Amino acid sequence: MALFSKDIQTMNDLFVHTLQDVYYAEHQITEALPKMIEKATSPQLRQGFETHLRETEGQIRRLEQVFEMHGEKPKQVTCPAINGIIKEANEIAGDVGDKDVLDAALAAAAQAVEHYEISRYGSLAAWAKELGRHDCAQLLEQTLAEEKATDAKLTEMAEARLNRQAA
Amino acid sequence: MALFSKDIQTMNDLFVHTLQDVYYAEHQITEALPKMIEKATSPQLRQGFETHLRETEGQIRRLEQVFEMHGEKPKQVTCPAINGIIKEANEIAGDVGDKDVLDAALAAAAQAVEHYEISRYGSLAAWAKELGRHDCAQLLEQTLAEEKATDAKLTEMAEARLNRQAA
Numbered sequence: 267m268a269l270f271s272k273d274i275q276t277m278n279d280l281f282v283h284t285l286q287d288v289y290y291a292e293h294q295i296t297e298a299l300p301k302m303i304e305k306a307t308s309p310q311l312r313q314g315f316e317t318h319l320r321e322t323e324g325q326i327r328r329l330e331q332v333f334e335m336h337g338e339k340p341k342q343v344t345c346p347a348i349n350g351i352i353k354e355a356n357e358i359a360g361d362v363g364d365k366d367v368l369d370a371a372l373a374a375a376a377q378a379v380e381h382y383e384i385s386r387y388g389s390l391a392a393w394a395k396e397l398g399r400h401d402c403a404q405l406l407e408q409t410l411a412e413e414k415a416t417d418a419k420l421t422e423m424a425e426a427r428l429n430r431q432a433a
Numbered sequence: 434m435a436l437f438s439k440d441i442q443t444m445n446d447l448f449v450h451t452l453q454d455v456y457y458a459e460h461q462i463t464e465a466l467p468k469m470i471e472k473a474t475s476p477q478l479r480q481g482f483e484t485h486l487r488e489t490e491g492q493i494r495r496l497e498q499v500f501e502m503h504g505e506k507p508k509q510v511t512c513p514a515i516n517g518i519i520k521e522a523n524e525i526a527g528d529v530g531d532k533d534v535l536d537a538a539l540a541a542a543a544q545a546v547e548h549y550e551i552s553r554y555g556s557l558a559a560w561a562k563e564l565g566r567h568d569c570a571q572l573l574e575q576t577l578a579e580e581k582a583t584d585a586k587l588t589e590m591a592e593a594r595l596n597r598q599a600a
Contacts, residue, residue: 280538358450
């Protein structure tokens with residue numbers, strides 16, 4: 267959420283601005299994921315990222331539907347939060363020596379991304395309802411459910427590492 | 434996670450580096466919260482932020498305990514993710530005109546911060562267990578539970594807005 271905040275006077279302004287913020291974030295994620303796929307060594311993690319890339323593309327289409335339903339043109343505004351999260355992911359991924367450690371770092375970076383999205387889609391769905399746009403809320407909640415499922419899968423992978431080690 | 438990533442070779446390096454990252458993040462949050470308290474108009478939101486500020490100070494002490502238990506000196510490394518999240522919060526909070534809209538934006542910004550912390554403490558607790566440091570994991574999980582509770586309270590406030598409006 268940046269630059270345009272002076273224009274935010276109503277809940278509708280806040281809703282549209284945050285849609286634009288997340289629309290930007292999702293595009294950044296589609297650019298970051300291929301690099302993460304390339305770096306991941308565990309086939310399970312790599313496959314998880316590939317699935318998430320396809321899901322993210324679907325989430326972009328869903329955001330475009332929400333814009334359209336709400337009478338707005340899809341537009342991106344720079345989101346410093348996702349830029350910071352991805353910058354951190356790239357920095358950590360760039361130079362970890364051991365491949366298992368790199369996989370753990372990549373999975374954690376992906377969870378930071380997921381949690382950012384969970385917080386934003388949660389707010390957007392609540393605001394859509396507040397604005398009486400239950401149709402938009404329903405689409406936003408579909409994405410929210412996908413993000414939560416992806417986060418849960420990444421947590422499972424972290425637990426599986428632990429169990430493998432204990433065995 | 435920045436700058437020092439070349440030194441990350443083992444799960445222990447990743448664990449310590451992420452502790453330093455979160456230690457930096459918590460300090461940034463204690464600087465950001467007083468400004469958010471000042472801007473919040475709903476007494477409930479303001480009180481929520483005040484409680485969270487005290488909790489954050491406790492979480493910093495708890496991180497210092499974890500560093501000490503693990504034989505490390507508490508140290509901060511710059512965390513681009515939290516910097517981005519706080520930058521976004523400041524930008525949005527700076528210029529929203531209406532006080533109810535500002536409260537909604539502030540609560541959402543706080544949830545983005547909470548979710549970042551939830552993802553990091555979740556990873557740290559899992560890695561502590563992987564390293565056989567169940568004592569550290571226990572402390573990290575205490576903070577994780579606090580962050581989840583704060584996020585749930587903020588969601589309740591968003592839902593209360595909705596119900597107030599429907600009434």
